[in-house]
Amino acid sequence: MSDFLEITCKSSGKVRRFSVGTEASFALQLINQKLDSVDPSALYIEAIKQGEEPISFGPNSVLIDYGDGWKLQTVTRQGSHRQKAMEEFPTAIKPASGDVHSATDVHLDLLEPPLQDESRPITSEPVSDVESQSLEKLDFTDTFKTDVTRKQVFNSRDELIRWARDLGKSIGMVREQVANNESPPQQQQTILQLPHQFLEIYCKCSGKVRRFSVGTEASFALQLINKKLGHGVPSALYIEAIKEGEEPITFGPNSVLIDYGDGWKLETVTNEGSEIQNEYDYKELPDIIEPARDDVQSATDLEFHLTDLPLQDENMPVTSEPISDIESQSLRKLDFTDAFTTDVVFNCRDELVTWARDVGRSVGMVVIIKKSEFGASGRSSRIFLACERFGKRREYKVPFKKKTSATRRRVSKRCDCPFLLRGIKMPKDDQWRVKVECGYHNHPLERHLQGSSVAGKLTPEEKDIVIQLLRQGVKAKEILKVLKERDERNESTVRTIYNAQAKLRHEEMSATSQMGYEEMATTSQLGYEEMDAVSHLRHEEMSAVSQCNSS
DNA sequence: CATGGCATCCTAAAGGGCTT
DNA sequence: AAGCCCTTTAGGATGCCATG
Numbered sequence: 001m002s003d004f005l006e007i008t009c010k011s012s013g014k015v016r017r018f019s020v021g022t023e024a025s026f027a028l029q030l031i032n033q034k035l036d037s038v039d040p041s042a043l044y045i046e047a048i049k050q051g052e053e054p055i056s057f058g059p060n061s062v063l064i065d066y067g068d069g070w071k072l073q074t075v076t077r078q079g080s081h082r083q084k085a086m087e088e089f090p091t092a093i094k095p096a097s098g099d100v101h102s103a104t105d106v107h108l109d110l111l112e113p114p115l116q117d118e119s120r121p122i123t124s125e126p127v128s129d130v131e132s133q134s135l136e137k138l139d140f141t142d143t144f145k146t147d148v149t150r151k152q153v154f155n156s157r158d159e160l161i162r163w164a165r166d167l168g169k170s171i172g173m174v175r176e177q178v179a180n181n182e183s184p185p186q187q188q189q190t191i192l193q194l195p196h197q198f199l200e201i202y203c204k205c206s207g208k209v210r211r212f213s214v215g216t217e218a219s220f221a222l223q224l225i226n227k228k229l230g231h232g233v234p235s236a237l238y239i240e241a242i243k244e245g246e247e248p249i250t251f252g253p254n255s256v257l258i259d260y261g262d263g264w265k266l267e268t269v270t271n272e273g274s275e276i277q278n279e280y281d282y283k284e285l286p287d288i289i290e291p292a293r294d295d296v297q298s299a300t301d302l303e304f305h306l307t308d309l310p311l312q313d314e315n316m317p318v319t320s321e322p323i324s325d326i327e328s329q330s331l332r333k334l335d336f337t338d339a340f341t342t343d344v345v346f347n348c349r350d351e352l353v354t355w356a357r358d359v360g361r362s363v364g365m366v367v368i369i370k371k372s373e374f375g376a377s378g379r380s381s382r383i384f385l386a387c388e389r390f391g392k393r394r395e396y397k398v399p400f401k402k403k404t405s406a407t408r409r410r411v412s413k414r415c416d417c418p419f420l421l422r423g424i425k426m427p428k429d430d431q432w433r434v435k436v437e438c439g440y441h442n443h444p445l446e447r448h449l450q451g452s453s454v455a456g457k458l459t460p461e462e463k464d465i466v467i468q469l470l471r472q473g474v475k476a477k478e479i480l481k482v483l484k485e486r487d488e489r490n491e492s493t494v495r496t497i498y499n500a501q502a503k504l505r506h507e508e509m510s511a512t513s514q515m516g517y518e519e520m521a522t523t524s525q526l527g528y529e530e531m532d533a534v535s536h537l538r539h540e541e542m543s544a545v546s547q548c549n550s551s
Numbered sequence: 552c553a554t555g556g557c558a559t560c561c562t563a564a565a566g567g568g569c570t571t
Numbered sequence: 572a573a574g575c576c577c578t579t580t581a582g583g584a585t586g587c588c589a590t591g
Contacts, residue, residue, distance in 0.1 A: 369564065382573095388562090457583085476554075498555065499583065 005063050007031065008073040011039035018063060024213075025059035031074060042074035044224070047198075053209065055198045056224055058216025058257075066198070199257050202267040205229055205236055218251035225268060236268030336363055337439025340421055346432040349383060352423050356385050356434065365441065370420070383423035383432075387441055390417050417441050458483075458492060458500065466500045476501065 004017045009031050016034070018027045024045050032041045045063065047055040049070045056075075057063065063072065199216070200209045203225050210228070212221050218239050226235040239257070241249040243264045251257065257266065339359055346352040353369065360367035370386035420437040458466060462483055469479045476497040483490045 368562090372565070494553090495584075498553095499585095502555070503583080 005065055005072055007045060007063075008071065009035070009042065010074050010076050011035055011042060023059075024057035024061050024063055027063060028059070028074070040076045042076055044075050044220075045072055046075055047072055047213070053211050055211040055213055056216065056221070057213045058220040061213045061216045064213065199266060201225065201239060201257075202265060203229075203236065204268050204270050205234055212257060216257050218257055221257060222268070234270045236270055238269050239266060240269055241266055335440040336365075336419075337436050339363055340434065340436045340439060342434060344434075345426070346423075346434070349381075349423065349425070349432055352383070352432045352434055353385065356421055360387075365419070367421070372423075381425035384437075385421040385423065385434075387417040387419035389441075390419065458496060462487075462490070462492075463500065466497060467504055470497075470501050470504055 006015050006017055007027060008015050012035055014034075016027070016031050018030075028042055028045060035041060044059070045057045047057070047066050047070050049066070052070075055066065055070075065072075198211050198213050200211050201221060202209050205225075206229055208228075210221070210225050222236055222239055229235060239251045241251070241264045249264075339362075340356070344355070346355065349372070353367075356367045366388040367385050368388045368390075370384040370390060372383040373381060418438045419441050422435045422437050423432050424435060425432050465482065465486070466479055469482065474482075476494050479497050480492060480494050483492055
């Protein structure tokens, strides 16, 4: 009994020791580094126990001890031992309860019960809609609330700590080193031996259930599941959480698998009958799983670098719903408090806005003015800058018309992003300071801002250029090229140019009409109705000219 | 495939009211 | 004073389709 874990390396036959809390990717890399060149390298780590389905650790998951009889070992590139071992195991793992693949319930049946009341759910509240796919999902207030009616009174301080820690682990919280020297080492050892959580994913393709440790990324799980499939079996496209009567929750490739609680099951989605076939194309994991950074020593030594941002994979479709991609980048990685924290005094409001937008652009986000007040209603001047995905999708008074072939409801990018800067006007002159109210996002940031309705807009200078070039008869594609060459950060699309062209045409037409209207009004005795009729004719004439030009 | 029309409706930005 | 919510309006992005 000790505060470390032992991993048997199948290639070398040696046992390596790691402290509890070590990331799987780190352990794997170190094990592989110590291998002889002839030994096949390890692919990943798994927990095994006779008669049990192994539990695979994703590269970013934290190594833990699953308790009595469970051992950790590497899985090698060849996987021959593994195959053999697998054959001895039952082909299909029966879920502990008929309808639940929730890690919680299975866990209670298979392993020693934790300290708390068995019937008490120890997971977060089930997520039932898109809106709750925000930070609320990371709110475990209810989970940690003890029920007075159950008379959940702890007999000692240590028992309370044990309960809290176990609950924490059950929802995927990394074990915290409590700053307390009074706790005897034995206590900690006991805690570490307690069984931990894992997740079960039902593989539709094979009909089998696969187990993964909490903290495993969806892409890792998916690839492993697909690797275990036989030839001719359709492979899984992605993983989703399902519950009867609820909208499924899709896991993006970089999201971390979590248990949504009572009634929610995890399962794969296959090609067959899938409307979004090929939409998610999980990238192939390398044969050897490596940490994101070569020098990762622990999960906590990450530094903030503007140039080293955790940007989303380009292949990942941009959706309006963050869904489970909230987990794809940890809150720490999405926290830009440092980037926006400054003592600079801006000489005017616009200077502050420009600075914030520039910083935003450099980190892959679009900063918009959420609200600005110029001392109206006796208030002091202030400005709030937010992420373009702030707030929720607007509800409109006029209900959407029935879906026709010509119209389709558009998706909103809003996801209630909490990012917020506050600009405060100083009493002296028009000087402004900025304060970070909330520096983090609840959604992944994009490598490219193209497609953003804000970032894609033309600046006044760009508008002038576009108009000038359009008048010279330059093609839209060429104009776009000019804009991109002029400013590599330009995020416009060819559609932006077409829209500008349409606007220009409309404006010129209106101007011509107006000129003619005024001309007529001053030189003729025509009444309003007659003038409107002539104006209408002129409009048609212009349309005809326009058509001739375009053809 | 490039271009463009049309209808729809999303968005930014600002003002203002109510409450704490 | 600050937080929250609602409203309004102009501008323009977007989905779908047609045309050459």
